[in-house]
Amino acid sequence: MDHFEMVYNYYMPVLYRFAMQYAYDSETAKDLVHDAFAWVWNNPDKIRDEGNVAALLYRLVRSNCLNYLRSLDIRDCNDRKYADAAVFTDFLFDDEPDDHRYAIELRLRHALDALPERGRAALEMHFVGNMRIKAIAEVMHVSEATVKTHIKRALKALREGMKCFFSVFL
Helix, strand or coil, rough: HHHHHHHHHHHHHHHHHHHHHHCHHHHHHHHHHHHHHHHHCCCHHHHHHHHCHHHHHHHHHHHHHHHHHHHCCCHHHHHHHHHHEEEEEEECCCCCCCCCHHHHHHHHHHHHCCCCCCHHHHHHHHHHHHEEEEEEEEHHHHCCCHHHHHHHHHHHHHHHHHHHHHHHCC
């Protein structure tokens, strides 16, 4: 086993978890980490100058994640990431619904129903179906940029529709 493979096998799982804190999407997180390793593979001469490979990998993954978030035009990352994650996880609704949970669930269902059909479809395929943007574009017969726009607008509408509830959790 060569040195690169040992480093990859050791750091891949921890860097993946690190990237998930930013991306909230398994495939995206994997891609961001793989991009960091690809940079290391393609620039071995720069690693000798770096010294600490672990620190370099963390910086590369963090930079890739921030660039990814910037590409989605997310300004307030923490609020929006929390909102996006909360919308598509079961942690809000897994117990017996009390009045507060029922109100949130009702509001969420209403906000989802109010979304344009194509925006909701793209959002569900991406977050619930765990499909990549490229695959969604092929299914919907539109460009990847159009899919990103659909998702971005749908998330914005959901955030607006759920704004009063997220302030309680944040």
